Amino acid sequence: MALRIEDYALIGDTETAALVGRDGSVDWLCWPRFDSGACFAALLGSPDHGRWRIGPAAREPQVRRAYRDGTIILETCFETPEGAVMLVDWMPVRNGAPHLVRQVIGQRGRVPMRMELTLRFDYGRDVPWVTQLPDGDEGICAIAGPDMAVLRSPVPLRGEDMRTVAEFEVAEGQSLTFTLAYGPSHLPVPPPLDAEAAAAETEAAWRDWAGKVEEAGPWTEAVRRSAVTLKALTYRPTGGIVAAPTTSLPEWPGNERNWDYRYCWLRDATFTLLALLRTGHVEDARAWRDWLLRTTMGSPSQVQIMYGIAGERRLSEWQVDWLPGFEGSKPVRVGNNAHRQLQLDIYGELMDALHQAHRRGLAITPAAWDLQRSLMDHLEKVWEEPDEGLWEPRDRRRCFTHSKVMAWAALDRAVRGIEAFGLEGPLDRWRALRKTIHAEICDKGYDADRGSFVRSYGSREVDASLLLLPTIGFLPPEDPRIRGTIAAVEQDLLTDGLVRRYRTEHVSDGLSGREGAFLACSFWLVDAYALTGRRAEAVALYERLLALRNDVGLLSEEYDPRGGAMLGNFPQAFSHVALVNAGYTLADTGPEARQLRTGTPAGPDPEAGRAHA
Numbered sequence: 001m002a003l004r005i006e007d008y009a010l011i012g013d014t015e016t017a018a019l020v021g022r023d024g025s026v027d028w029l030c031w032p033r034f035d036s037g038a039c040f041a042a043l044l045g046s047p048d049h050g051r052w053r054i055g056p057a058a059r060e061p062q063v064r065r066a067y068r069d070g071t072i073i074l075e076t077c078f079e080t081p082e083g084a085v086m087l088v089d090w091m092p093v094r095n096g097a098p099h100l101v102r103q104v105i106g107q108r109g110r111v112p113m114r115m116e117l118t119l120r121f122d123y124g125r126d127v128p129w130v131t132q133l134p135d136g137d138e139g140i141c142a143i144a145g146p147d148m149a150v151l152r153s154p155v156p157l158r159g160e161d162m163r164t165v166a167e168f169e170v171a172e173g174q175s176l177t178f179t180l181a182y183g184p185s186h187l188p189v190p191p192p193l194d195a196e197a198a199a200a201e202t203e204a205a206w207r208d209w210a211g212k213v214e215e216a217g218p219w220t221e222a223v224r225r226s227a228v229t230l231k232a233l234t235y236r237p238t239g240g241i242v243a244a245p246t247t248s249l250p251e252w253p254g255n256e257r258n259w260d261y262r263y264c265w266l267r268d269a270t271f272t273l274l275a276l277l278r279t280g281h282v283e284d285a286r287a288w289r290d291w292l293l294r295t296t297m298g299s300p301s302q303v304q305i306m307y308g309i310a311g312e313r314r315l316s317e318w319q320v321d322w323l324p325g326f327e328g329s330k331p332v333r334v335g336n337n338a339h340r341q342l343q344l345d346i347y348g349e350l351m352d353a354l355h356q357a358h359r360r361g362l363a364i365t366p367a368a369w370d371l372q373r374s375l376m377d378h379l380e381k382v383w384e385e386p387d388e389g390l391w392e393p394r395d396r397r398r399c400f401t402h403s404k405v406m407a408w409a410a411l412d413r414a415v416r417g418i419e420a421f422g423l424e425g426p427l428d429r430w431r432a433l434r435k436t437i438h439a440e441i442c443d444k445g446y447d448a449d450r451g452s453f454v455r456s457y458g459s460r461e462v463d464a465s466l467l468l469l470p471t472i473g474f475l476p477p478e479d480p481r482i483r484g485t486i487a488a489v490e491q492d493l494l495t496d497g498l499v500r501r502y503r504t505e506h507v508s509d510g511l512s513g514r515e516g517a518f519l520a521c522s523f524w525l526v527d528a529y530a531l532t533g534r535r536a537e538a539v540a541l542y543e544r545l546l547a548l549r550n551d552v553g554l555l556s557e558e559y560d561p562r563g564g565a566m567l568g569n570f571p572q573a574f575s576h577v578a579l580v581n582a583g584y585t586l587a588d589t590g591p592e593a594r595q596l597r598t599g600t601p602a603g604p605d606p607e608a609g610r611a612h613a
């Protein structure tokens with residue numbers, strides 16, 4: 001039976017990640033990086049597009065899964081009429097060739113098992129040439145073009161219909177370890193892995209990291225699991241963070257809203273930085289901050305809204321026409337043309353993130369401040385332009401209210417950088433522009449009849465980004481315009497209690513079809529409720545959202561509340577960042593909590609007013 005998105009779990013080595021289904025099949029893996037071609041692409045097609053299944057030969061065993069505490073080492077337990085077996089899936093901390101390790105442990109009885117490896121490099125297309133490893137090394141070496149994968153097996157293997165298979169039995173107490181390594185095909189076969197030592201090292205590294213996640217009251221476990229997920233989406237060599245490890249999981253089954261998320265959006269990643277600061281992981285935040293500074297260096301007019309994980313700038317979009325897509329959702333896209341868009345909010349997110357990082361001890365160096373100043377110079381020139389905004393529509397630019405608010409936030413944090421930390425800059429000019437932008441938004445982005453801010457200047461529609469206004473500190477939460485905006489979002493965008501980004505049936509975005517409720521926006525409503533004193537509603541919604549996580553604590557980008565199914569790329573950093581932030585918002589009640597969330601140290605703030613006094 002075809003798996004649903006929530007049937008998958010994530011494993012990874014902070015350079016790439018794989019999705020493992022409840023049936024023991026690894027259906028998605030891009031090697032050696034998150035954004036490399038997939039060698040297992042069954043997720044977006046059929047088993048013939050590449051997968052690696054290990055599971056009981058019996059049909060439909062009972063399945064329970066969990067991560068080993070504080071890690072992304074996955075344990076899947078299969079119950080069969082013949083007995084029970086546990087499959088342990090993980091990717092070692094990289095120390096040489098990348099590996100995927102699968103350990104089969106007999107728990108009860110004697111269970112007949114089947115292993116089936118179908119390697120298809122380049123997103124499910126290229127069938128490799130397979131040779132046996134030399135005597136004494138049971139396994140195979142598979143090569144196609146630049147790619148090589150090497151399977152080492154504790155049981156005999158055979159070829160069958162362009163696949164490598166094995167049938168074996170595992171008895172109680174017995175343990176069998178399969179390893180799959182990746183290497184460029186021009187290099188020698190990677191040496192065997194010392195799986196026991198690598199397991200100990202990997203487990204200790206994850207546990208150590210997770211153990212440092214700060215408490216979030218009754219929500220500590222959920223926050224810790226999301227923090228671990230965010231760590232797994234971090235590309236360790238550079239500090240870049242992917243929005244999700246997948247491409248083209250549909251925002252609605254069968255429609256065209258399918259995107260490649262294996263890149264680093266400044267917005268998503270700065271939100272992740274803020275979440276990591278809150279979890280207490282200042283070193284991870286530093287790595288991302290350094291990535292950000294390196295990547296955005298150059299002409300300020302060429303700063304992009306997203307980059308490759310090593311800072312690559314060209315992310316041209318193309319369609320993988322040989323893949324039918326998840327549940328037939330075509331096209332499958334690689335690359336993302338959103339990289340060419342203008343999204344003014346990134347300036348505010350960037351200035352806010354660096355400001356908050358500074359407040360948490362990551363000093364703004366003179367070189368960083370010079371770069372920030374040049375970005376501010378550029379923003380002063382372009383802030384009035386229409387843009388694509390954070391929802392990245394593909395039809396036309398508009399003056400999005402959220403984009404202008406974030407331009408205001410950039411000015412606000414720049415001013416505060418001078419006021420609070422003595423940084424140098426044109427204080428009076430920035431203060432004046434901050435005031436001008438604030439006044440313009442309150443004039444053109446607010447609909448007095450509705451008593452609500454609106455999606456874009458002149459529109460009567462709301463979108464869910466407006467929920468962020470009190471969090472950003474644009475107006476105090478008590479302001480009637482904020483309360484009116486929350487009411488308008490509740491009226492227009494709630495679907496079965498979850499928040500949609502905007503009404504696709506009322507506003508054009510250049511795309512056909514509909515989409516599900518957006519999970520990050522639903523967490524933003526939790527924040528908005530909490531900030532406006534509606535704590536009981538905030539807690540109730542947060543608990544509901546936590547209950548939507550799958551059995552191993554993962555969330556996709558969107559959710560279909562009626563069909564009860566996850567939608568969109570998976571697992572999605574945006575959703576997990578919002579879960580972490582809302583958890584701390586609910587757990588913290590003191591004034592420091594609000595300061596940290598808004599990034600506004602106490603001080604005179606004529607526009608933001610009482611919320612931050």
Ligand SMILES: OC[C@H]1O[C@H](O[C@H]2O[C@H](CO)[C@@H](O)[C@H](O)[C@H]2O)[C@H](O)[C@@H](O)[C@@H]1O
Pocket residue numbers: 243257259260261265267268336337338390391392393394574
């Ligand atoms: O649905 C339209 C857009 O969807 C993607 O963008 C969304 O995901 C981004 C990454 O998480 C997020 O930063 C953005 O705010 C979301 O709208 C996709 O990448 C776009 O190309 C697409 O137009």
